[in-house]
Amino acid sequence: MKIKKLLMPVFFVATLLLAGCSTPPPQNSSNICDIFKEHRSWYRAAANTRDTWGVPIHVPMSMMFQESSFRHNARPPMRYFLGFIPYGRASSAYGYSQAKNETWADYQRETNRRFASRSNFADAMDFMGWYMDKTHRLNGVSKWDAYNQYLNYHEGWGGYRRGSYRDKAWLIAVARRVDDRAQMYATQLASCERELQRGWFRRLIGF
Structure with missing residues (x-):
């Protein structure tokens, strides 16, 4: 019982730390x-x-x-019957990439990344790369064509x-x-990518 009481503050602090990790x-x-x-x-x-x-x-x-405004837990708004009775969301889209359950499951299976999370930026970015690559292979859309890549992303390969x-x-x-926005990001990135590629130590010493 005494050990349990001693561990309770530790669990409380750990919970707070995890909550602040997003x-x-x-x-x-x-x-x-x-x-x-x-x-x-x-x-x-x-x-x-x-x-x-x-x-x-870019x-x-x-x-x-466009999909999430870079919010890790973004999801479609709740729908309401008669204006006040909630009956679910428009889709299962979730996270940075707003990937739907079934598409995310396809990504996990095809890339063998069972533990990838839609609320993890690196995982969500990799998912988008996977999706764009398939858009290129299935529908012949250039990976640099943000306009048609987005239409595929929104409508699905068949819908497009x-x-x-x-x-x-x-x-x-x-x-x-x-x-x-993609064109704007490309111009901006060209002006700072060299600095972004430097490691923390080189940034610290100004080299």
């Missing part, structure tokens, strides 16, 4: 340099995704901003082939915004 959204999401300087590990994760899947960093980053987005003026407008 990374907050970047303060300035309009500048990719500021994003990566605030969250250095995000740049490493994005660079790993580029190296693994051959996707340019495209999945723009898509992720059927042209399901053509009657959705609002979605086309969103895809254009994703493309505009």
Whole structure:
């Protein structure tokens, strides 16, 4: 009993620490340099995704901003019957990438990453690289084409082939915004990537 009482504060502190582990959204999401300087590990994760899947960093980053505003626990809003009775969410989309349950399960199976989490930035970024790579292979869309990559991401590979987005003026407008942001991110990243590639020690000594 005495040991149990001694361990209770330890468990309490551990719980608080774990609760504070989730990374907050970047303060300035309009500048990719500021994003990566605030969250250095995000740049490493994005660079790993580029190296693994051959996707340019600025495209999945723009898509992720559109999907979740870089919130680790983002999900669609709750739906209400008669305006006040909750009856579930519009979809199972969750996390940084807003991946749905079934698509995330496909990703885990195909990449053998059973323990990947949608609320982990590196995992979510890798998922987006995997998805973009399949979009390129299945529908022939360039990995640099943020506009059509986003339409595939939103409508699915089959939906894109059927042209399901053509009657959705609002979605086309969103895809254009994703493309505009991707181009802005690309320009910004070109000005700071060399500095981002330096390790912490070289940054410390100014070399």
